[in-house]
Amino acid sequence: MTRPHLYRTLAKPLLFRLDPEQAHHLTMQGAALAGRLPGLSGQLAGQLARPHPQLGQHLWGHRYSSPLGLAAGLDKNAEAVPVFTALGFGFVEVGTVTPLAQPGNPRPRLFRLPQDEALINRMGFNNAGTGLMARHLGGPRHAPVWVNIGKNKDTPNEAAAQDYVRCVEALAPHADGFVVNVSSPNTPGLRSLQAAGELSRLVEAVLEAAGRRRPGLPVLVKLSPDMDEHDFAASVQAMQQVGVSGLIVSNTTLSREGLQHPHRQETGGLSGRPLRERATALIRDAYRLTGGQLPLVGVGGIFTAQDAYERIRAGASLVELYTALIYEGPGLPARINGELIALLRRDGYTHISEAVGVDAR
Numbered sequence: 001m002t003r004p005h006l007y008r009t010l011a012k013p014l015l016f017r018l019d020p021e022q023a024h025h026l027t028m029q030g031a032a033l034a035g036r037l038p039g040l041s042g043q044l045a046g047q048l049a050r051p052h053p054q055l056g057q058h059l060w061g062h063r064y065s066s067p068l069g070l071a072a073g074l075d076k077n078a079e080a081v082p083v084f085t086a087l088g089f090g091f092v093e094v095g096t097v098t099p100l101a102q103p104g105n106p107r108p109r110l111f112r113l114p115q116d117e118a119l120i121n122r123m124g125f126n127n128a129g130t131g132l133m134a135r136h137l138g139g140p141r142h143a144p145v146w147v148n149i150g151k152n153k154d155t156p157n158e159a160a161a162q163d164y165v166r167c168v169e170a171l172a173p174h175a176d177g178f179v180v181n182v183s184s185p186n187t188p189g190l191r192s193l194q195a196a197g198e199l200s201r202l203v204e205a206v207l208e209a210a211g212r213r214r215p216g217l218p219v220l221v222k223l224s225p226d227m228d229e230h231d232f233a234a235s236v237q238a239m240q241q242v243g244v245s246g247l248i249v250s251n252t253t254l255s256r257e258g259l260q261h262p263h264r265q266e267t268g269g270l271s272g273r274p275l276r277e278r279a280t281a282l283i284r285d286a287y288r289l290t291g292g293q294l295p296l297v298g299v300g301g302i303f304t305a306q307d308a309y310e311r312i313r314a315g316a317s318l319v320e321l322y323t324a325l326i327y328e329g330p331g332l333p334a335r336i337n338g339e340l341i342a343l344l345r346r347d348g349y350t351h352i353s354e355a356v357g358v359d360a361r
């Protein structure tokens with residue numbers, strides 16, 4: 001039996017019987033334990049994370065062996081970095097982490113919508129804080145690790161910059177990049193930090209702190225898919241002006257368009273298939289707005305190599321996924337890598353960078 005079949009026929013039916021958050025914790029415990037077994041993640045990486053010359057890129061001083069990364073929110077405390085970086089992902093984003101540990105929203109706060117191949121979550125930045133994450137990040141990694149940072153729920157927006165800077169100061173020695181998260185829908189008022197003026201002030205403080213601690217460390221900003229066209233353009237252009245290293249588009253959406261499953265009425269951010277078209281259109285917009293000069297990371301509804309390829313053609317230098325891993329299993333990144341190479345070959349490209357933005361020009 002092949003690996004995708006093993007997941008679909010064995011692990012997924014068992015996990016999908018459990019409450020989604022219980023299934024999540026069980027998987028995380030297994031992955032964290034596997035990562036502590038001497039040599040295991042290295043063996044996994046040897047099988048699944050083989051370098052593909054057509055997919056490798058040098059960005060911000062690091063080698064990204066694949067354009068496909070793991071999106072934020074799955075490994076909030078960086079508990080399973082050795083295993084997640086061994087699955088064939090070119091990079092892994094951990095967090096969102098806040099300076100202090102916080103419990104997040106009351107449960108239930110994570111919902112599956114299987115007919116829609118989607119999830120709705122209102123986790124609310126549950127995490128163990130920067131101290132524990134720093135300890136976890138001391139272990140082995142087989143790919144670059146970005147740290148997605150946020151503010152504690154109790155910190156007012158006027159003082160938000162201090163929280164982001166504290167995260168940078170605590171984690172700069174361990175991070176291969178930072179992602180400023182101002183786009184989660186589950187921390188009250190957070191998204192208002194995305195407005196161009198406020199965002200510029202916040203991001204300048206983060207850039208300054210990162211530059212002081214580790215010159216050259218990339219700082220990216222993650223945006224929501226729910227801004228109107230004008231506000232999105234203003235924020236994208238403001239970020240290019242302040243000199244961010246890249247933009248991640250997008251976080252989860254508050255839209256419920258086209259959903260079938262009864263869980264559609266749950267409050268929270270929607271991820272997965274229904275987000276794909278909107279997230280692709282926004283990458284195309286961001287690529288045009290920045291003249292193709294700013295690296296973009298496309299995320300939202302990527303399930304297949306074709307989805308990843310479309311996002312790259314729309315302007316993304318890198319892409320990420322989360323929800324698809326829940327529906328398709330841990331063999332997905334290696335499978336997407338293999339199929340991406342076939343798609344490049346089909347279209348006459350010798351390297352992934354040749355395809356970036358070809359549908360946005």
Ligand SMILES: Cc1cc2nc3c(=O)[nH]c(=O)nc-3n(C[C@H](O)[C@H](O)[C@H](O)COP(=O)(O)O)c2cc1C
Nearest residue numbers: 071072073096121250251271272300301321322323
């Ligand atoms: C359960 C869950 C928790 C998430 N937590 C975070 C988070 O803490 N920080 C963040 O920036 N994005 C978070 N996200 C958003 C993902 O990183 C991603 O932007 C979004 O899910 C769209 O990608 P996907 O359709 O591949 O899942 C979370 C998503 C899910 C499903």
